[in-house]
Amino acid sequence: MTTPLKPDQDGMEYELQSPNLSATWHKYYRVFRVSLAERMTYRADFLLGTFLRMLPMVTTILLWQAIYEGSGKDTLAGFKYREMIAYLLLVHISRMFSSMPGLAAGISREIREGTLKKYLIQPLDLLGYLISYRAAHKVTYIVMAALPYGIIFYLCRFYFDGIPSASICAAYLLSLILSFLIGFYFEAAVGMVGFWFLDVTSILYIVITLNYFTSGQMLPIDLLPTFWAGFLKALPFQYMAYFPAVVYLGKVQGNDLIWGLALEAFWALFFAWLARYLYRRGLRHYGAYGG
Amino acid sequence: MQSQSPTHEFFPAPPSQTWKRYPRLLARLGMFTLIRELSLRGNFLVKVAVEVLWLGILLAFYETVFARTSMVASWPKQDYLFFVGCFFAINGVLETLFLENCNEFSNLVRTGDLDFLLLKPIDEQFLITCRRVDWSVSPNIIMGFCVMAVSLWNKGWEFDALRVALFAITFTCGVAIAYSFMLVLTSFSVWLVRNQSLMEMWxxxxxxARYPREIFQRGWANSLDVVFTYILPILLVVNVPSRVMVKTIEPKMVGFIMVVTVASLAASRWFFQRALRSYRSASS
Known part of the structure; x- marks a missing residue:
């Protein structure tokens, strides 16, 4: 049973403990709502930023057009020109779900500055709070980006073969949600390294740079030599960009699709466990300096 | 032995001496930031490693592309790699000398710290855009030149003094044009305060700038080629220096880039000073 203290101005009730699932859910839902309101503060800057971020896509389309013309071939590594452009557009959607800017750096900063202790003295779980916060940011981002992305995808509709079947759409949505979880827990795990190294910025620079290539953001992994393509497909990074895009394009179907989604779910669970494990181990080292 | 009066420093130096002190100041500022960077050597080395990694990824990308085609927009592999190296070197110069400073400008406006810089007896544009040298990205300049050298070697390029001289001139012009663009975008911070999207614009x-003009010379993209070559001439920045080295020399484009350089430097300076006049100190 929760113990109400006093209602605040919004009628919200503080609680000392949250022993049941409903109260826990309610608590993180509040975090979600506050983060949502915070994220809506700079709407105009956000909209302009989203538009500008997509504009380099124009040069990417032109570059790939020149590459296909230069090769004199209709298909490269199983990708027609139209599919290649569709893939590069879909990668933006994948990254919309899986990218977590500032997450690892934020965790390591809280460790370094000692402010992490607020999660230890309050009935609030660090990972629970952060995932609610990130989910709110993602929802805002997706809602706000719907307009600019909608316009861009409408203008580029010729590169797509219409909307895929309901089952593919469901698999695509699931792969995106799992890519969000992989992205979140992977970066949280990197942030937890801060318990031992204090500043993870350097590690993060390298991880982000490598992830850009290994996740298939630059080009489909299939274009790489066979060995490297096989190697990168065995790593979890492909689920942050490549895999959802090829699911949408219908390049992974049947048993391969089920197997792919199962592996993606495995990696999500693995990183969730890893982040939680590092957090628990890290707390034993934590000195709560500063703050 | 002659003794110098301390009051001597309060008298303004003649214009010729004033301009002479800027290279010396830049060297001092560079030395100061280098010492600061080297106090965190581990971090500095990792940042350098990231830049090396990034170049490696870029080269892996083009290796993959050229494994499937022999030509991209009439640029054979070695010529294209020269172009990539040239872009990397120009971008390296811009990031080393100016980018961090321009990024910092909106913070100076928002916090009011710009007041302290404006009070100093030195050109504001110089102080704001050159006060910190980001040494961690400076290896990009060397790496860019290495990529250019290797591609020329693989291409079997024969030394041509005229081309080298023209390359040096147009490379400098390219840096100056890109700097002017950056300065104009930075100046907007005075009115907008938050400049995240302006940096996205950069x-x-x-x-x-990172692609050859030829990829724009087709269908609907022709208008982009015209706009970004003659109106907002960002396409000249890497294209002209690269072409004078590995393609036919086009005297008209060489002349054009020089004119554009002078015009863009003058226009961006005017705009920056116009922006500073609109600055209202934000803090006490």
Whole structure:
């Protein structure tokens, strides 16, 4: 049973403990709502930023057009020109779900500055709070980006073969949600390294740079030599960009699709466990300096 | 032995001496930031490693592309790699000398710290855009030149003094034009305060500069070629120096880039000073 203290101005009730699932859910839902309101503060800057971020896509389309013309071939590594452009557009959607800017750096900063202790003295779980916060940011981002992305995808509709079947759409949505979880827990795990190294910025620079290539953001992994393509497909990074895009394009179907989604779910669970494990181990080292 | 009066420093130096002190100041500022960077050597080395990694990824990308085609927009592999190296070197110069300073400008406006810089007896544009040298990205300049050298070697390029001289001139012009663009975008911070999207705009411009003009010379993209070559001439930045080295020399384009350089430097300086006049100190 929760113990109400006093209602605040919004009628919200503080609680000392949250022993049941409903109260826990309610608590993180509040975090979600506050983060949502915070994220809506700079709407105009956000909209302009989203538009500008997509504009380099124009040069990417032109570059790939020149590459296909230069090769004199209709298909490269199983990708027609139209599919290649569709893939590069879909990668933006994948990254919309899986990218977590500032997450690892934020965790390591809280460790370094000692402010992490607020999660230890309050009935609030660090990972629970952060995932609610990130989910709110993602929802805002997706809602706000719907307009600019909608316009861009409408203008580029010729590169797509219409909307895929309901089952593919469901698999695509699931792969995106799992890519969000992989992205979140992977970066949280990197942030937890801060318990031992204090500043993870350097590690993060390298991880982000490598992830850009290994996740298939630059080009489909299939274009790489066979060995490297096989190697990168065995790593979890492909689920942050490549895999959802090829699911949408219908390049992974049947048993391969089920197997792919199962592996993606495995990696999500693995990183969730890893982040939680590092957090628990890290707390034993934590000195709560500063703050 | 002659003793110098301390009051001597309060008298303004003649214009010729004033301009002479800027290279010396830049060297001192560079030395100061280098010492500061080297106090965190581990971090500095990792940042350098990231730049090396990034170049490696870029080269892996083009290796993959050229494994499937022999030509991209009439640029054979070695010529294209020269272009990539040239972009990397120009971008390296811009990031080393100016980018961090321009990024910092909106913070100076928002916090009011710009007041302290404006009070100093030195050119504001110089102090604001050159006060910190980001040494961690400086290896990009060397790496860019290495990529250019290797591609020329693989291409079997024969030394041509005229081409080298023209390359040096147009390379400098390219840096100056890109700097002017950056300065104009930075100046907007005075009115907008938050400049996240303005910096996105800079990345947009730099993403245009990183490709040969030929990829824009088709169908609907022709208008982009015209706009970004003659109106907002960001496409000249890497294209002209690269072409004078590995393609036919086009005297008209060489002359054009020089004119554009002078015009863009003058226009951006005027705009920056116009922006500073609109600055209202934000803090006490």
């Amino acid at each position: 990345w947009l411009f730099s993403s245009l």
